[in-house]
Amino acid sequence: MRALREDRPDLADEPPALSVRRLGKSYPGFTLDDLSFEVGRGRIAGLIGRNGAGKSTAIKGILRFISARGEVSVFGQEIALREREVKQMIGYVGGGFRFYPLKPLAAVRRAYARFYPRWDPAKYAACLSRFGLDEGKKVRELSEGMKVKFALALALSQGAKLLIMDEPTSGLDPLSREEFCDIVLDLVRREGITVLFSTHITSDLERIADDILYLFRGKLLADCPLKVWQSRYWLARFPSPERAAACSAIGVKPVREGFEGLLLRENLADPPPFPVFEPSLDALMIHLEREQENGL
């Protein structure tokens, strides 16, 4: 599949919140292949892909946890040249808060807050109250959902303008995921924060993401607004694989009612000869991945 890239009017006038150019990293058996993308200010970008696609490696490269090739700029400032200043603007939320399990939240907060001159105690207190966090508790005493909220409270109180979240909702139950997504959406609407949100739970993104960055085996296959990506395809159901092949369906696979695959809307006759549906992100990923794997 040709990488889908759309011109993004939101990126035109000012430096984007996040600009990644030719980010690359090679491990035995895996290469992050010169990733380039931008995230506009005040947008929520979902970084998706199956396990092992390179989402975490990309985020680690952006944050310089790993020594990767390429250039990363945040609000126009290059992280390699101004690491301290740039990281002041970034709030990082990993999957849960796995650090210092035996320490009380207050001890972690004290150590953390010293690094941020713009630390806002009132905002932190408000986050604790809103999220129902007790600073006297130890990290290990928090549920997975509360750990993510604690990480979010720290990131928000430091004055972060860009939130980078690596699988923050993995391990959360559906209700906690819903609540977390509501919080993120609210933040973006009220405070104009920009979010890069890596996940393989795509239903979270369908609710809140503006843009999609789709990684497949270390390559960026799509970088466009979510709606544009979804409106590019129909999910079609066919009676047989032969009929699907005749329509050039993408990533055809058997389902209970027959066979399903994606059809490019621009190639489709009107009205469509088969039942078609709006594809979910899960469906897009499943069929596009299948097509890629068949092509390899």
Add this chain to the structure above:
Amino acid sequence: MKQLILKELSLCLHPTSLIFLSFAALVFVPNYPYEVIFFFSGLSVFFTCLTVRENGDLAFTAALPAPKGAIPLARMAVTMGFQILLLALVGALGALKAALLPAELLINEAGLSANWALVGSGALLLGAFNLLFFPRYFRRPDRVGGPFAAAAAVLFLLIGLLIALRWTLPLFSVTLNGSNAEHTGAKLIAMAAGLVLYAGLSALACLLSVRRFLKTDL
């Protein structure tokens, strides 16, 4: 750097770093190889590094607004602070022992006496530990045991060598042994030489650790 050091002290420090400082009081034990006191300092570093690994400290710290290269420097600065405190305590408690006990009781049959020369040899041992442990540790911070085993093995060889010298060379058995009141100049020179070596070895350890940590994938 100040924030990183404060974070090390509040979140990372293992209690043995403080407990093993009290082992400086072993200089009051008669006929004991006092050089072993400095091994415990390395052991506390090992416990600290194990603890920070289990706490995910490096991943937490790497996300903070500090240059990546400052992370090993902060950990080593805290370690070196405790090492210098240990050397000062050994020197001070050795002087207190000399003030309290008769001169013949200051002769150590198991190694060097608790005097300025012991501080110098301790500084040499600690500098060697820093150089042997930290650069290897910061290349693969998830592997603490290998670098510590290598550093501890060399440390015990050096301790054995120092004890052997105390029994074979008059410089060690006579000149550098006993009270600070005797052969004071030689003992001060031994201490100064040890401290210079400590500074040089530790500086090299810092340089190599930063260089390797910058290439480390967390």
